[in-house]
Amino acid sequence: MARNLFDPVNKALRRVPTWSVYLLGLLPLGWISYETLTGRIGVDPVRGIEWSLGLWALRWLLASLAVTPLRWIGLNLIRFRRQIGLVAFGLVLLHFASWLTIDMGLRWGQILADLYKRWYILIGMSALILLLPLALTSNAAAIRLLGSQAWSRLHKLVYPAAILAVLHYSMVGKVYTTEMLTYAAILAGLLGWRLVKLGPKRLVLA
Numbered sequence: 001m002a003r004n005l006f007d008p009v010n011k012a013l014r015r016v017p018t019w020s021v022y023l024l025g026l027l028p029l030g031w032i033s034y035e036t037l038t039g040r041i042g043v044d045p046v047r048g049i050e051w052s053l054g055l056w057a058l059r060w061l062l063a064s065l066a067v068t069p070l071r072w073i074g075l076n077l078i079r080f081r082r083q084i085g086l087v088a089f090g091l092v093l094l095h096f097a098s099w100l101t102i103d104m105g106l107r108w109g110q111i112l113a114d115l116y117k118r119w120y121i122l123i124g125m126s127a128l129i130l131l132l133p134l135a136l137t138s139n140a141a142a143i144r145l146l147g148s149q150a151w152s153r154l155h156k157l158v159y160p161a162a163i164l165a166v167l168h169y170s171m172v173g174k175v176y177t178t179e180m181l182t183y184a185a186i187l188a189g190l191l192g193w194r195l196v197k198l199g200p201k202r203l204v205l206a
């Protein structure tokens with residue numbers, strides 16, 4: 001087999017247990033807790049926690065989408081893909097839970113009003129709903145039950161989910177910051193690369 005630049009890294013990664021991704025996923029939580037306890041999270045800690053969880057969720061979601069393109073250039077992280085996706089989903093759930101609890105205080109009337117009033121929340125919610133079947137089927141039993149082709153097709157829901165997530169982010173601030181545009185560009189790059197390499201038909205159906 002032809003050698004590539006990443007061979008030593010791939011070899012070393014084969015010895016890394018897949019559960020270590022979950023440990024890595026705990027780091028943002030440690031960081032957010034540290035920033036909260038030391039008062040560095042911002043003048044509005046509720047918003048700071050909510051925003052940090054949202055940003056980390058987006059970063060992990062984009063990381064899960066980067067696994068296949070990285071494989072094309074020789075870096076093999078396929079073994080860790082399921083764990084990366086699950087960490088992303090866990091962070092989305094925590095972001096959602098932070099809105100429901102520390103922001104809305106579980107006041108259901110206000111929650112419904114917020115959903116109706118702020119469109120970006122509905123869009124974030126749609127992303128979460130699209131990710132739900134992916135998280136529920138990220139196990140060997142579900143792959144066996146669905147068959148690998150149906151399973152891969154189902155997991156293409158991650159594309160619209162990621163697009164909705166970036167749209168949600170872009171609507172929160174109402175201004176296009178460099179950070180927001182960077183995430184949008186990374187997503188466009190990752191999806192565009194797939195489109196060019198696989199073609200529209202395989203991108204959606206394969």
Ligand code: HEM
Nearest residue numbers: 051054055057058092096099121124125127128165169172
């Ligand atoms: C894939 C799903 C989601 C992702 C990746 C995501 C990501 C983000 C990001 C990056 C931000 C802005 C952070 C910043 O500006 O620094 C944000 C803000 C926010 N998100 Fe999400 N989000 C998702 C789903 C949701 C859901 C399901 C809800 C609630 C139903 C939600 C509610 C909010 C709220 C309330 C804010 C803050 C808005 C404000 O400051 O007024 N998000 N989210």
